[in-house]
Amino acid sequence: MNQTTQATAIVTGAARGIGLATTQLFLSKGYRVAMVDRDTAELQSVAAALQNVLAVDCDVSQEDQVNAMMHTVLQWSGRVDVLVNNAGVADFAAIQDTTFERWKTVMRTNLDGVFLCSQAALPALRESKGCIVNIASISGLRASTLRVAYGTSKAAVIHLTKQQAAELGEWGVRVNCVAPGPVKTKLAAAVHTPAIVNAYHDAIPLNRYGSEEEIARVIVFLASDEASYMTGQMIAVDGGFDATGVGLPTLRSD
Numbered sequence: 001m002n003q004t005t006q007a008t009a010i011v012t013g014a015a016r017g018i019g020l021a022t023t024q025l026f027l028s029k030g031y032r033v034a035m036v037d038r039d040t041a042e043l044q045s046v047a048a049a050l051q052n053v054l055a056v057d058c059d060v061s062q063e064d065q066v067n068a069m070m071h072t073v074l075q076w077s078g079r080v081d082v083l084v085n086n087a088g089v090a091d092f093a094a095i096q097d098t099t100f101e102r103w104k105t106v107m108r109t110n111l112d113g114v115f116l117c118s119q120a121a122l123p124a125l126r127e128s129k130g131c132i133v134n135i136a137s138i139s140g141l142r143a144s145t146l147r148v149a150y151g152t153s154k155a156a157v158i159h160l161t162k163q164q165a166a167e168l169g170e171w172g173v174r175v176n177c178v179a180p181g182p183v184k185t186k187l188a189a190a191v192h193t194p195a196i197v198n199a200y201h202d203a204i205p206l207n208r209y210g211s212e213e214e215i216a217r218v219i220v221f222l223a224s225d226e227a228s229y230m231t232g233q234m235i236a237v238d239g240g241f242d243a244t245g246v247g248l249p250t251l252r253s254d
């Protein structure tokens with residue numbers, strides 16, 4: 001096993017979108033990054049263009065694959081300082097169309113994946129006094145139509161963050177959570193119909209989608225020593241969505 005002095009981050013769902021932007025920001029700050037994804041082709045192609053990364057093919061919802069991933073990462077770096085549980089899937093459907101299979105598909109990645117990767121990383125994080133950043137969503141903060149599975153999975157991630165913080169603080173391991181607002185990634189493109197896009201514009205004080213980099217900056221901040229006294233927290237990076245109630249469409253039509 002190698003033992004590097006360079007801080008090492010694991011980012012799940014790193015092949016594209018928010019995970020890729022987070023990987024690039026960690027690299028620019030001198031971390032080495034284990035990029036974890038189940039989309040092998042995309043992962044290999046983006047990782048080939050980057051230095052100081054290890055691409056690990058892994059479905060975070062499968063316990064055996066997660067354990068193998070952690071073993072591979074530790075062989076590579078001998079340490080884990082940061083785990084970003086970012087891999088996620090979205091499936092928007094009305095309650096009556098949400099079969100148990102669809103529900104389980106969302107829960108397996110969005111909730112089981114966070115639990116499994118965190119459990120596997122615990123010994124290494126304990127040793128490094130490292131930290132976890134879980135990626136939830138504004139859909140976990142406020143209920144909305146079509147998100148019975150997705151919204152519930154993300155609300156659970158917010159609570160799991162607090163459960164983890166409550167026990168892992170004893171080891172000096174911090175756990176925080178980022179709840180992104182809408183970002184134009186492949187995930188959002190698959191579920192944000194024109195009506196949903198318009199609804200978001202109506203509901204967001206800053207009146208726009210966020211960028212991958214705007215989410216990544218908060219993730220990397222939470223992972224850094226700048227946030228050394230923060231644990232068990234959820235930060236919404238959402239253009240003000242969570243803060244508002246009725247009134248914005250009226251304001252905009254004036």
Ligand SMILES: NC(=O)c1ccc[n+]([C@@H]2O[C@H](COP(=O)([O-])OP(=O)(O)OC[C@H]3O[C@@H](n4cnc5c(N)ncnc54)[C@H](O)[C@@H]3O)[C@@H](O)[C@H]2O)c1
Nearest residue numbers: 013015017018038039059060087088137182183185186187
């Ligand atoms: N884009 C948004 O508007 C938005 C808003 C709120 C929260 N989020 C959350 O941010 C995170 C990243 O989303 P994104 O928009 O960048 O999505 P994306 O679809 O662009 O990227 C997600 C990546 O995760 C990978 N992935 C999915 N399931 C996996 C699994 N089981 N194992 C391993 N890899 C897996 C995919 O292959 C993909 O590369 C997700 O957790 C998502 O729920 C996104």
